[in-house]
Amino acid sequence: MSTVVDRLRASDRAYATLLEEIQSGALAAGTVLAEVEQAARLGVSRTPMREALRRLAADGLVVQQSPRVTVVAGLDADDIRSLFEIRRALEETSARLAAQRGDAQVFGALADEFSRVDLAEVEGRDAYYALIARLDAGLDAAVANDYLSSALRTVRTHLVRVRRMARDKPDRLAASAREHLLIARALASRDADLAAHATHIHLHNALESILQSLREGTP
Template sequence: MRASDRAYAELLEDIQSGALPSGFVLSEVEQAARLGVSRTPLREALRRLVADGLVVQQSPRVTVVADLDAGDIRALFEIRRALEETTARLAAERGDAEAFRALASEFATVDLSADEGRDAYYALIARLDAALDAAVANDYLSSALRTVRTHLVRVRRMARDKPERLAASAAEHLTIARALAARDGDLAAHATHVHLHNALTSILESLPEGTP
């Protein structure tokens, strides 16, 4: 792995996990030393993070982790709705019905009572996302979704886990997967819309008090 790729991956993980919080100043000297790379690959990694919208170049010498407030989250979900509802509709038309049927069976039997089950559930969502991307086979759409999903990791970390919301989310994903398996594009898009509406409402309600 190139030094710039490694620096990018580590900085991305630190931003998504919250180890590098919003507003944190990313000193080139300090970060290069921490990551064990020279300043040239670090600058390349920072340029990629700027392009992702995860860091902001405030001046030639000052780079900070981008803020993420309630307004940012609403804006993120606006583009997420447009992309994911379109993806669901197209995937229902183009995808492998049997593959989506198998995923639906797994959503129907998820166990959210333990950490292992919740981890498996999130992995299952990632597999559904991958199946949707493969079904649509549109590199432009997939690229846009990858950017959105990168930011969603930060959003999910900010929101508190709610057992009742997690169970509802699993049921919503089951409806989406079943619609995809039935090749019902309208239902798949509508079910995706409902899921995203409920997810946004829950996330905003769970943000720390005082979050703008």
């Protein structure tokens, strides 16, 4: 039993490390993840490494090009458009339901934090993304729909990669903070229509900015 548990723990560690490296860009699209080399690098055996790669493949973050070759999945304009199609459907629905079902005080407190974000320094930008994650968690808790939350978790796994494209665009980042503030205020006031519409506008602007970055060749 302990051997199985240890293997699972090693698999979890390998998965978490590779996930963070892919999402952060440390492992770029197209990077080959050789099972033996990655297992040695992360200090795990080949079996948990194989399990970790299988989980990443299920997430859509790596692609098995052959039985022996796994690479980090690409993320091009068509992929991003497809991601935002499902993101729009899920997040607008989530915002509408959360406005109806959620705790207004929770969202009011989040709105207050969004009104005070400081994006001038790296620490402030990191705190801003952590605040977005807390808003997402608040939405999930308010909606209380495991099916919707599960679908959103899959989308958010890929969004971490996409959001990196906004980090070097101060104007877009500032606009995004204002858009999140409006969403949080709509949720706090229980205005379902405004919450859904503000989410729609935010996602439209985010997608256009990302596609522009790709056209300009911004990494």
